[in-house]
Amino acid sequence: MLERADYLRESIDFLQRFIAKSMQKEAEGYGFTVPQIRVIAEVMTNKTSNIKQLTHNLKMTQSSVSDIVERLIGKGILEKTPNPKDKRSVVITLTKGAEDGINKKDYTHLNEMITGALSQLNAEEQEIVMKGMQLLVGAVKEKMTSEGMNYNESFDVMLFPTHENKQ
Known part of the structure; x- marks a missing residue:
């Protein structure tokens, strides 16, 4: 049974890499780096986040995450607001414009890649x-x-x- 588990795990890993490469190609077309896309995706998945959560979940250094977040704030993708539960910390969210753009974004390119494989x-x-x-x-x-x-x-x-x- 272990050989099956190994095969499935490796197959899923291969498919994830295929999807990541496709997303990387798409992201580069919009002027984003892969780490920036990872941060955006993490914030989008959790609706809100903070530097500590992003650092932990993405397994990146705090300084790297902070730099990426600041760049994405500069591009109007993310925003920081005071945490209502703890005024010493901030909450990181997608801006309304970015959220609308992502919600309207279709995954045509990725779907075409998968359809092509199928x-x-x-x-x-x-x-x-x-x-x-x-x-x-x-x-x-x-x-x-x-x-x-x-x-x-x-x-x-x-x-x-x-x-x-x-x-």
């Missing part, structure tokens, strides 16, 4: 991939639930319509 398979093979992903995601959700891990809606995966769940 097009290398015939319809039956594509269905096998989709069914396998549904099974794996379902098993991960069950494991998370059984271990008391909560996942928020932004972490969740939508159910892909298949012949079985269309009815």
Whole structure:
């Protein structure tokens, strides 16, 4: 069973690298670096953050995170506001303009990359991939639930319509 786990972990890692490379290419087109995109994504995922959380979650140095946050504030992407619970600290959030832009942003480029990869398979093979992903995601959700891990809606995966769940 360990060999399967190794293969799945390495496969997921490979897919993450593919997505990261695609995102990097897209980010560079907008004038962002990969570390900047990581900070933006982390703030977007958590809705609010602070330097300490970003440093911990991204496994980056505090000075690197601070520099990146300051650059993104300068670009109008992030903003700092006083923490209402602790006036000595600040809360980092996306600006309204950045939030609107991200919410309107479609992932056409990334979807095209994935669709292009899937097009290398015939319809039956594509269905096998989709069914396998549904099974794996379902098993991960069950494991998370059984271990008391909560996942928020932004972490969740939508159910892909298949012949079985269309009815």
